[in-house]
Amino acid sequence: MLVESGYQVYGLSRTQPVFSHELFTPIICDITDASALDRTLGLISEDMGANDNTRLASLINNAGYAQVGSIEDVPVDLVRKQFETNVFALLDITKKVIPIFKKQGEGKVINVGSVVGHFAGPLGGVYSASKHALEALNAAMRMELHRYGIKVIVVNPGLTDTDFHATAFTTIDGFKDASDYGRWYKQYARRHMQGIPAAAVARIISNIVSNPNPKPRYIVGGRERLVLLMRKLLPEGMFYSQVEGRAMKIDN
Numbered sequence: 001m002l003v004e005s006g007y008q009v010y011g012l013s014r015t016q017p018v019f020s021h022e023l024f025t026p027i028i029c030d031i032t033d034a035s036a037l038d039r040t041l042g043l044i045s046e047d048m049g050a051n052d053n054t055r056l057a058s059l060i061n062n063a064g065y066a067q068v069g070s071i072e073d074v075p076v077d078l079v080r081k082q083f084e085t086n087v088f089a090l091l092d093i094t095k096k097v098i099p100i101f102k103k104q105g106e107g108k109v110i111n112v113g114s115v116v117g118h119f120a121g122p123l124g125g126v127y128s129a130s131k132h133a134l135e136a137l138n139a140a141m142r143m144e145l146h147r148y149g150i151k152v153i154v155v156n157p158g159l160t161d162t163d164f165h166a167t168a169f170t171t172i173d174g175f176k177d178a179s180d181y182g183r184w185y186k187q188y189a190r191r192h193m194q195g196i197p198a199a200a201v202a203r204i205i206s207n208i209v210s211n212p213n214p215k216p217r218y219i220v221g222g223r224e225r226l227v228l229l230m231r232k233l234l235p236e237g238m239f240y241s242q243v244e245g246r247a248m249k250i251d252n
Helices: 034-049 076-104 125-148 164-172 182-191 198-210 222-233 236-247
Strands: 009-013 024-028 058-061 107-112 150-157 217-220
Touching: 009 034, 024 034, 034 076, 058 076, 058 198, 076 107, 076 125, 076 150, 107 125, 107 198, 125 150, 150 198, 150 222, 198 217, 217 222, 222 236
Parallel strands: 009 024, 058 107, 107 150, 150 217
Antiparallel strands: none
């Protein structure tokens, strides 16, 4: 959608994307590798420098994955790996881009979080913790960078219809068979195979990039808005009792 609006897009990913467009430049880069990230940003700066009128409009932080599993089951090294990708790599690239935005006097940092950055459910605590951390970083950056003309926005989708969750369920392969939570893992997988169309999230992000005065937060999905409203209105014990009841119920 961004290229259709005339934006030059540099897309960083670990694998070669299928999408192709003259305004889309795919770059293979593991964002958890600091030296590779430095080289990649150098290449982008050189490419942008070829046109004196080119300015960096936005940084869109949407890399990440979900580590599924109970707190008891997930090894600490996998928790660290989750935070390396979802938090520390995001923080690293953002800190490297902020000076560019400050020099320009404007720019947008768009962080793709999740509704589970506001609450946690069974078997998703590690992923939720990484998104809770993102919420804190996002709030602090928004206040710190406002005076420099830099806008910091967070997008909170719920379950999105991509291969994201199919990939997430491979993260339990090392412990699911011996786990006391095995039957819940199977049900969790069945319940998380459909979600919000990815195009709906992409449309929101595209609108943020082109909007000179975006809101600080965008929640994607009607059910997601309802859940967050319940989180605000219900007593904490009642809310989490509802979450537990739905998540840990075994279908016949």
